[in-house]
Amino acid sequence: MKNKNLPAKENLIRYLPVMVFIYCVCQPLMDVATFWQEQLHTSNALTVVLRMGLLCGSVLVGFILSDRKRYYYLMGLVLGGFLAGHIWSCVQAGYDQPFGDLSNMVRIYLLPLTTLCFCTFLRQNGRVVRAIRDGMLVNLGIIIVVMILSRLTGTDPYTYPNKELGVRGWFYFANTQSAIMAMIVPVAIGWALIRWEKQIVPVVVVSALSMGALFALGTRLAFISFVAAGLGMAVCLVLIDRRRWRQSVAIGLVTVAFAVMLPVSPMVRNQKAVAGNFDIKQSVFDEAAAVPEGASEEQSREALADAYQLFLPGLISRFGEERTLQAYNYSEDVDVVGSQRLMRLTFCELLLEDSPESAKWFGMSRSRMSEKAVHTDVLTGETKEQVTWYDPENDFHAIFYLCGGVGLVMMLIFIGFFAARALRAMFMDFKHQFTVDFAALSIGACCAVAHCYFTASILRFNSASVYLAMILAALWYLSRRERSAKRMRIS
Numbered sequence: 001m002k003n004k005n006l007p008a009k010e011n012l013i014r015y016l017p018v019m020v021f022i023y024c025v026c027q028p029l030m031d032v033a034t035f036w037q038e039q040l041h042t043s044n045a046l047t048v049v050l051r052m053g054l055l056c057g058s059v060l061v062g063f064i065l066s067d068r069k070r071y072y073y074l075m076g077l078v079l080g081g082f083l084a085g086h087i088w089s090c091v092q093a094g095y096d097q098p099f100g101d102l103s104n105m106v107r108i109y110l111l112p113l114t115t116l117c118f119c120t121f122l123r124q125n126g127r128v129v130r131a132i133r134d135g136m137l138v139n140l141g142i143i144i145v146v147m148i149l150s151r152l153t154g155t156d157p158y159t160y161p162n163k164e165l166g167v168r169g170w171f172y173f174a175n176t177q178s179a180i181m182a183m184i185v186p187v188a189i190g191w192a193l194i195r196w197e198k199q200i201v202p203v204v205v206v207s208a209l210s211m212g213a214l215f216a217l218g219t220r221l222a223f224i225s226f227v228a229a230g231l232g233m234a235v236c237l238v239l240i241d242r243r244r245w246r247q248s249v250a251i252g253l254v255t256v257a258f259a260v261m262l263p264v265s266p267m268v269r270n271q272k273a274v275a276g277n278f279d280i281k282q283s284v285f286d287e288a289a290a291v292p293e294g295a296s297e298e299q300s301r302e303a304l305a306d307a308y309q310l311f312l313p314g315l316i317s318r319f320g321e322e323r324t325l326q327a328y329n330y331s332e333d334v335d336v337v338g339s340q341r342l343m344r345l346t347f348c349e350l351l352l353e354d355s356p357e358s359a360k361w362f363g364m365s366r367s368r369m370s371e372k373a374v375h376t377d378v379l380t381g382e383t384k385e386q387v388t389w390y391d392p393e394n395d396f397h398a399i400f401y402l403c404g405g406v407g408l409v410m411m412l413i414f415i416g417f418f419a420a421r422a423l424r425a426m427f428m429d430f431k432h433q434f435t436v437d438f439a440a441l442s443i444g445a446c447c448a449v450a451h452c453y454f455t456a457s458i459l460r461f462n463s464a465s466v467y468l469a470m471i472l473a474a475l476w477y478l479s480r481r482e483r484s485a486k487r488m489r490i491s
Contacts, residue, residue: 013065013124017131020121023054024135024470028142031177031463035157035170051462055110062117065124075116079109082362082407089362089404093355097367104366104460108403111465112414118473129477132470133437136184137191143181144213146170159218159266163273166218166266175457176464178217182225182447183467185210189233190440193247200250207254215258218266221454225447230255232446236439277379282334284310284378289332304330310378311337314371314388319350340393347371347390348401363404366391395452395459402460411459415449418472425479438478445471 030047037044063072083105090101121128147169150156159166159174171177192206207230214226234252237244262268288307291300305321311334315324327346331337348369355364372387392398400408422442426433448468451457458464 016125021131062120085362089358090365101365114469122477167216175455178222179451179457183444186229186443232443313373317373
């Protein structure tokens with residue numbers, strides 16, 4: 001029976017690069033489909049089924065092809081054991097929406113599962129690393145075309161819709177799109193450097209298109225990412241081969257050209273608008289918190305609570321006036337009280353205080369991170385009742401509150417394993433290890449971790465985590481390949 005299955009397995013291995021390339025190129029197409037489903041108010045069941053099908057299919061293929069199935073059993077045991085602890089913790093606090101919570105956990109699990117599968121693919125067929133690189137390059141082209149088409153057709157939703165700034169294209173979340181592009185751009189520049197080893201113009205064109213897309217998107221992390229990708233690749237190229245200094249200078253000049261346009265960038269224009277809005281919000285806050293001269297301490301506290309009600313109605317509705325005021329240390333600074341990021345973190349921290357001790361270890365259900373309250377738009381005065389979600393705006397905080405300390409440590413160890421492996425390989429044999437591909441993937445990984453730290457854009461969004469999975473697996477393969485080659489040379 002084993003011999004009969006051998007040809008089928010060999011054919012599967014042979015076609016792995018094509019399968020991975022198709023898998024990669026499907027990602028932006030599904031993102032565009034999800035956007036239009038949302039715009040047309042239709043069900044997103046098709047794209048959800050496709051994503052889950054790709055996940056289950058890749059896990060199945062990886063398991064079939066793996067000659068070290070113990071790693072799959074071990075990951076299943078670890079993730080299954082943690083999920084049991086998470087469910088136990090949620091049940092103690094009241095498990096209102098288990099299906100929604102479990103689907104959220106599956107999205108978090110996609111990163112380690114997909115990474116393991118890609119490691120198997122690369123172990124079986126080294127050409128998969130080229131398929132990953134080529135797939136990401138095609139994806140960048142698709143993204144740029146979509147951004148241009150959305151602007152030409154007047155259907156661009158903008159990165160900052162209320163100010164009509166930034167070109168987002170037909171993609172749902174600007175921060176997630178920023179993370180995806182930040183991971184792809186250094187890989188695209190690296191591809192150009194490999195494809196045109198002695199030419200400057202093609203490298204400049206690819207660099208300009210790549211960085212220009214991030215510049216046009218307009219988020220702060222997008223701006224930082226193209227600077228990191230451009231200058232990082234320029235410096236790494238000189239370290240790899242000093243004879244290619246002209247290409248390095250060219251990439252650096254493209255980066256500087258976009259950087260000097262900072263004053264007219266969508267990012268800076270948005271920041272100026274936000275600063276102006278904060279001045280208005282501060283005056284509204286001061287007016288609501290004002291008390292007549294000689295007012296008692298109790299009157300001052302009540303007036304301050306009224307001002308907080310304008311900015312933090314969900315927290316006051318859930319936790320009461322006194323706890324909310326104490327959590328903010330009775331601040332009267334709108335930069336503090338009006339911060340969306342701090343509001344979400346404060347809500348989750350107070351929610352954790354009200355949860356069983358197990359929540360600190362295994363997390364809380366996301367369904368508890370919402371509150372229905374009457375909200376007032378401070379700028380327009382419009383009042384309406386709505387449900388607000390308070391899950392944190394950065395991935396590592398979100399993983400802590402959703403998965404607890406155990407979940408966060410597991411995620412950090414998982415990502416740290418690949419980082420430590422790559423660093424070790426580089427230090428052990430810098431000359432052979434530090435290639436253009438290796439440098440590009442490393443910069444992409446660093447940009448991804450930065451997005452994880454500052455935004456909720458990767459670890460809980462499968463459209464982005466799949467790119468990080470491919471990058472981590474490719475770094476693992478390049479490190480393993482070079483070490484194996486070195487052992488062969490020594491022997």
